[in-house]
Amino acid sequence: MKQMVMSFRRSLSARFVFLMVVCAGVFLVGSALFLMYQQSLVRSFEAAQQKLEQKEMLTRQLDRAFTQAFFDVRGYFAFGRPVFKESVFQQQETIDQLLKEMEPLASLPEDERFLRDARDFFIRYFEQLVPKAVEAFERGDRRDVALIAENGGTAAVQSFQKRVARYHDALIDQMKQEYVRFKQKQQYSQAAFIALIAILLVLLQRLLRLAARQIGRPLQQFAVAAEQFAKQGEGAEWPAFDEREDEIGKLSKAFKMMMESIHEKEGHLLAQNEELLAQQEELEAQQSELEQALAMAERREQELARRNALIKGMAQSLDKKEVLTSIIDHLCAIMKAERGIIVAMDGEQTYASFGLSAMSVQRFLQQLYNGLEHRLLETKRAFAVRRELPMFERGYHDRPLHSHDLFVPVLSPDDDIEAIIVLSRFGAAFTDEEAAEAEQLGKHISISLQKLTLYEEAEKDRRLTEEIFNHLHEGIQLVDLQGTNRLMNGRMKEWFGAADDGWDGMPYAKWKQQLCALAVDERTLGDFFDQAVFGSADQLSVMMYELKEKRVVMEVYAAPLYRGEAKFGTIFVHRDVTKQAEVDRMKSELVSTVSHELRTPLAGILGLAELLLNKPLAPERQRKYVNAIYQEAERLTALINDFLDVQRMEAGRQTYRWEPVDLVPIIEKIIDAEKMGTDIHTFSVLVETKRTMIRGDSERLRQLFANLVHNAVKYSPDGGAIEVRVYEQKGCLCVDVRDEGLGIPAEALPHIFEKFFRVDNSDRRRIGGTGLGLTIVKEIAKAHGGEVTVVSEEKKGSTFTVQFPLAPVPQEVN
Amino acid sequence: MSESGHFRWGLRESGGGFVLGWQMADMMKQGEEERLKQILIVEDEEVLRMLAVDLLTDEGYEVDEAADGAEALARLRERDYDLIVLDYMLPFYSGLEVLESIDCHCPERRPKVIMLSAKTGPADQGRAWAAGVDWFIEKPYRPTEFVKKVNEILHETDGHELSS
Numbered sequence: 001m002k003q004m005v006m007s008f009r010r011s012l013s014a015r016f017v018f019l020m021v022v023c024a025g026v027f028l029v030g031s032a033l034f035l036m037y038q039q040s041l042v043r044s045f046e047a048a049q050q051k052l053e054q055k056e057m058l059t060r061q062l063d064r065a066f067t068q069a070f071f072d073v074r075g076y077f078a079f080g081r082p083v084f085k086e087s088v089f090q091q092q093e094t095i096d097q098l099l100k101e102m103e104p105l106a107s108l109p110e111d112e113r114f115l116r117d118a119r120d121f122f123i124r125y126f127e128q129l130v131p132k133a134v135e136a137f138e139r140g141d142r143r144d145v146a147l148i149a150e151n152g153g154t155a156a157v158q159s160f161q162k163r164v165a166r167y168h169d170a171l172i173d174q175m176k177q178e179y180v181r182f183k184q185k186q187q188y189s190q191a192a193f194i195a196l197i198a199i200l201l202v203l204l205q206r207l208l209r210l211a212a213r214q215i216g217r218p219l220q221q222f223a224v225a226a227e228q229f230a231k232q233g234e235g236a237e238w239p240a241f242d243e244r245e246d247e248i249g250k251l252s253k254a255f256k257m258m259m260e261s262i263h264e265k266e267g268h269l270l271a272q273n274e275e276l277l278a279q280q281e282e283l284e285a286q287q288s289e290l291e292q293a294l295a296m297a298e299r300r301e302q303e304l305a306r307r308n309a310l311i312k313g314m315a316q317s318l319d320k321k322e323v324l325t326s327i328i329d330h331l332c333a334i335m336k337a338e339r340g341i342i343v344a345m346d347g348e349q350t351y352a353s354f355g356l357s358a359m360s361v362q363r364f365l366q367q368l369y370n371g372l373e374h375r376l377l378e379t380k381r382a383f384a385v386r387r388e389l390p391m392f393e394r395g396y397h398d399r400p401l402h403s404h405d406l407f408v409p410v411l412s413p414d415d416d417i418e419a420i421i422v423l424s425r426f427g428a429a430f431t432d433e434e435a436a437e438a439e440q441l442g443k444h445i446s447i448s449l450q451k452l453t454l455y456e457e458a459e460k461d462r463r464l465t466e467e468i469f470n471h472l473h474e475g476i477q478l479v480d481l482q483g484t485n486r487l488m489n490g491r492m493k494e495w496f497g498a499a500d501d502g503w504d505g506m507p508y509a510k511w512k513q514q515l516c517a518l519a520v521d522e523r524t525l526g527d528f529f530d531q532a533v534f535g536s537a538d539q540l541s542v543m544m545y546e547l548k549e550k551r552v553v554m555e556v557y558a559a560p561l562y563r564g565e566a567k568f569g570t571i572f573v574h575r576d577v578t579k580q581a582e583v584d585r586m587k588s589e590l591v592s593t594v595s596h597e598l599r600t601p602l603a604g605i606l607g608l609a610e611l612l613l614n615k616p617l618a619p620e621r622q623r624k625y626v627n628a629i630y631q632e633a634e635r636l637t638a639l640i641n642d643f644l645d646v647q648r649m650e651a652g653r654q655t656y657r658w659e660p661v662d663l664v665p666i667i668e669k670i671i672d673a674e675k676m677g678t679d680i681h682t683f684s685v686l687v688e689t690k691r692t693m694i695r696g697d698s699e700r701l702r703q704l705f706a707n708l709v710h711n712a713v714k715y716s717p718d719g720g721a722i723e724v725r726v727y728e729q730k731g732c733l734c735v736d737v738r739d740e741g742l743g744i745p746a747e748a749l750p751h752i753f754e755k756f757f758r759v760d761n762s763d764r765r766r767i768g769g770t771g772l773g774l775t776i777v778k779e780i781a782k783a784h785g786g787e788v789t790v791v792s793e794e795k796k797g798s799t800f801t802v803q804f805p806l807a808p809v810p811q812e813v814n
Numbered sequence: 815m816s817e818s819g820h821f822r823w824g825l826r827e828s829g830g831g832f833v834l835g836w837q838m839a840d841m842m843k844q845g846e847e848e849r850l851k852q853i854l855i856v857e858d859e860e861v862l863r864m865l866a867v868d869l870l871t872d873e874g875y876e877v878d879e880a881a882d883g884a885e886a887l888a889r890l891r892e893r894d895y896d897l898i899v900l901d902y903m904l905p906f907y908s909g910l911e912v913l914e915s916i917d918c919h920c921p922e923r924r925p926k927v928i929m930l931s932a933k934t935g936p937a938d939q940g941r942a943w944a945a946g947v948d949w950f951i952e953k954p955y956r957p958t959e960f961v962k963k964v965n966e967i968l969h970e971t972d973g974h975e976l977s978s
Contacts, residue, residue, distance in 0.1 A: 592935055596903065599932035603954035604861035610957050611865070615872075628861045 012215060012246045019207050023200060030196040037189050045182040049175065051105065056171045058102050062118065063164045065095045070157055073130060077137055077145060085134065092126045114167045121160045129153050218248045222255065229259060306334045310441065314448035318455050320344065324352035327445055328421070335406070335430075335438060337423035342410075343368065344419045344449065364422075375407070376420055382408045382439045384430040406430045408438040410446045418449050475574035481567065483508025483533040492574065495547070495554075508533065520546040525556075532558030533570050544577070553581040593756045597639055597770065601632040608632075635770075642772035645703075646755060649779035656697040656783060663701065663735060663804075664692045667724055670706050680719025688727040694804045696784050704780045707773040708737040708800050714769070716741025716797065732786070732803045743794040752790065753778045777802070850876045851896040851968050856886040856912065857930070858904055862953070866899055869957050870964060883907025887915055895925040897968055900947075902931030902938060913945045926967050930955070 008015050069091035076084035099119060106112045129148060136144035221239040228237070238259070241252040313326030324342050332340045332354045339355035341364060349368070353361050375383065389401040403424050410419035421442065423430075430438075469476065470490030478487035485506045493503065496515055503511065512529050516522040528543045542557040555577045561569045608625045611617070617625070648654040664687055671683045705724075712722045720740030727734050744752060744759060751757045756771040774788075777800075781788045785805045792798035853875045857863035863879055870877045878895070880886040883904045890898075900909040907915065909929055916924050929942045932953040942950050948967050951960060 592933060596932040599953045600859055600862070603932065604859065604865060606954040607862070607865045607869075607957050607960075611869070614958070621868075624864075628864065632861055 010245045012248070016211060023204055023207070026203075027197075027200055030193065030200075034189060034193040034196075038186070041182065041185050041189065045178065048178050051107070052171060052175045052178065055102070055105050055111070056168065056175070058098055058105070059164065059168050059171060062095060062098045062102075063161075063168070065091050065098060066160070066164070069095070069125075073133070077133070080137075088130065095122060110167075110170065114163070117160075117163055121156065121163075124156065125160075129156070215248065218252075222251065226255070303334070306330060307441070310334065311444060311448075314445065318452065318459075320350050320452050320456070321352060323448060323452060324350060324419075326352075327448070328352045328354045331421065331438075331441065332423060334441070335423050335425075335434060336427075337406070337425045339425075340421065340423040342419055342421045342445075345417055346453075368420075376409050377417055380409050380411060380415065380417060382406065382435040382442070384435055386429060401426060404429045406435060406438060408435075408442050410442040410449065412446055412450065418446055421445075473576070475572075477572040477574075478561070478569055479508065479533060479572070480569045483512070483529075483570075485511050486569065495550075495574065495576075518547050518549070519554075520548050528556070528558070529572075532572065544581075551578075552576055553578045590755070594643065597643075597756060598636065601636040601639070604632040605629050605636070639770045639772070642770045642776060646772050646775050646779065649776065649783065654700075654779075654783065656700060658695055658697060660693050661696045661698045661701055662693050663705075663733070664726060666698060666702050667705050667709075667726070667735070670702065670709050671724065673706075674709055674713055674722075678713055678719070681713055681716065682721045684721065684723050686723065686725040686727075688725065689733070691728060691806060692726055692733065694733055694784065694806065696804070700780045700783070704777050704802065705735070705737070707777050708802070711773060711800075712737055712739035712741065712798075715739065720797070728806070729803075731806055733806050734804075735802045736799050737802075738797065738799040740797040743796050743798055744790070744792040745794050749790065749792065753788070850874065852876045852878070852893070853964070854878045854880060854886065854889055854895045854898045854925070856880045856883070856898065856904065856909070857901045858882055859901075862901075862930075865957070866960075869961055870899075873961055873965070875964075875968075883909070883912045886912050890916060890920075890923070894923055897926045897928065897964065899928050899930060899964070902929055902933055902942065910941060910945050913947070917946075928963060928967065 008018065069088050072084040072087040072091065075081070076088065099115065099122065102111075102115060102118075106115050133145050133148045133153070136142075136148065218239065218241055225238050238256060239252070241248050242256075243249065244252070310327065310330035313330055314323055317323050317326065324344065328340050328342045331342070332338070337354075339353075341351060341353040341356055341361065343349055343351040343365065349365055351361065351365065356364075384404060384406045386402055386404050389403050393403070394401050403426055406423045408421040408423070409417050410421060412418045421438070423438070472489060472491060474489075475492030475495050476487075476489045477485065477492050480486050485503055485508075488503050496518060508529075512526060516526045516529075519525045524543070525545045528541070528545075532541055540557055540559045542555065544553060544555050546553050553576075554574050556572055556574045558570055558572050560567050561571055608629050612622060612625050645654070664685070667685060671685060674681075675683055709722065709724070716722070716739045718741075721738075722740075723736070723738045725736040725738070727736075748757075748759045752759070753774050755775050757774075758769060758771045778788050781802050781804075786803045788800060788802045790798060790800050853870055855863060855866045855870070855877060857866060857879070858881050860881075863881065867877050867879050878889055880889050883906045886898070886900070886904075887907070889895075900912060902909045904912070909931075913927065927947045928949045928951060929947040930951050930953055931938060931942070939950055949963055951963065
């Protein structure tokens, strides 16, 4: 108990919880009592009500039974039917039963009185009145019956009926009263319950007020005091709750201690604060120093950036004009100049300007060696001048303006002036430091200009080499060790062209495939490339191949390229050798043809001679053979002579003795000779002009016409007319030789002047010949400045026409 | 004498190897037993044709001649030959074309072929061998050797019969 009291004192919450529990307990007990009372009230009310209801019911039954009995008695008397009499006795039993039932229920004096009355009437009615009347009725004495009724029978019945009704009403009243009483009791008990709740509420209110006083007020006082303390620090009045043992008391003590501790620390903090302030001032001073340094550094950086931009601009381009423009732009920015110009002192006076009109620039360039610049050329040092601007430079300013011009030389390592820079500004004059800086920059510029010069020279050389390289008749390709294409000249691209741009750096497999696709024999060329690029063979390798579409014969050689000892690539050189190949082919064909032509008569001569030597033969056979040998030998001689003639003429080694020659006697002499050998041909010579002289070699002209006339005879084996016509046409002397012989097939016409060409025709084949006669004719005519043509129709004959120029006669050849 | 006794090269199996030896065949004896061998000479050069005809006629063969390919084909259609001496270069149809035509139209009547040519390039010879000629002789040729070759080729089959 003591302990509980102690804990109540020390703990506000315990106190509060206890009071709350008490309140709740009172409420619960009150409610329980109220409910129990209510229930008992209802139960007793219900019991009373039940009893009354039973009484009421029995009363009603009694009433009904009596009434029935009365009706039955009257019915019996009226109709005399025994059924009614029996029913009367039945009713008598029922009523007796009912009366017995009612007896235990009679609780009130009134009930007992009614029971007594009922019993009395019962006995009187059923034992006196009814038996008498029945007897009288059964005797047939109706008067007696009536008499009995009038003598109190009917009255008794009526009075009893009224008595029953009264009793029944009293019962109903009782029930009503009972209900009213119950209701009243209920209301009273409810009012009592409400009163209990009201008391509890009042109690609670008192309790809350107590709590407010005990907790709220001290807290409020604490808050005010704490606020004061926070605002003012010292001097805050602290409410005294120290004597309390509960939480408030503890809070109060703790707060007090805290305040004291804060008081203590405050002084310390103040001291520290002062120290910090001092330090801050020092830091601020340092910061401003640093800021100044930073600004300086930034200025330096900007300056450097501009210089870098200048140097970068110089390095970025290899075009002189571009470089100069970059230099002057950046220089103006560095030197803070409004305008500037740089002129290279090369032959072309390449220049670049900043902020200058084209006119000003022209004027400057014209005056280059007359003006102040001359001083620069002499002293080779930068200098600055101040001058008044002429009217045209002032623009819209009225007052005289001054410009500061800085002249800077760009000196080469040999101290030659490579370029002149002039910078102008309107504001401040150029200081000596600035002039020195400009001079310094001039050195950088000089290096850049020298580099440019070198580049230009190298570029010129490179272009020259490239031009030569591209205009070579050989296609040249350079590949590295992996076979990747590194260089290809124009000719090469022209030949293998389609992918004009794609060649640079094209991998081996790709260019090989593209090149080989153009060749007739792809694989061989591919193998050649493989061997040349990856093979170990160090020596030059060569091969020939043919291009499919162009029908061109190519020769390619590959050679390894060395830098020192190490191989670094392979060079391919392609050459168009179509002409050479053609010449070779023709040469070998000629050799083959000549050898064939020579072997054929030789075979005859040799064979026949051996036969003659080894076999005894009849004399006529011997003569036949010797004759044949002679013919073949002659043919061989003619062939050799003709061939040598052709060779000589074609090579231009034939010697001609030029003199005026009359063609007619030559032709006539030949005709005469031919006439001797035939009797189936007729000859005629028609001379239709008087000018039959040309300048020529009479011996060769004889050979020419002899060949033509002889052919005419030979190729008209069935004879016919042979006509030679000499006439003048378009300033030329023409000679036609016409025959009526075999003629020349159209397809053979273009070839008949070719060496060893002979028309394949059995008729012609029987006719001997070297196949060189017409070639000789052509060559001789050509040497005389003329030409030979032919018109022919097969089986009708041919006409050969030789034209010679009348004048001027050809110059002596050889 | 070489005209009457005909020598030819032959291969005879002897033990484990081949022995090259002379074999003599008596032409006259066999000629009596058989019909005369028939030869067609195709040559466009008159003199050479005459030479060949005379040489082979002297040897006892029956010889026909043709001056060009067309004529040769006509002759070949008319009768069977045992041998054809064919010039390589002929007007109209070349020697090779004549061979081709025979192979194409009547291969069963293909005679033995000696090809003559003044063209001596290896390419020409190669083509001739490829066309299936039995021998190739360059012009100019020695008549004796030519005759010897003809005899050899015509009796090659008999030679084989003898050796077997």
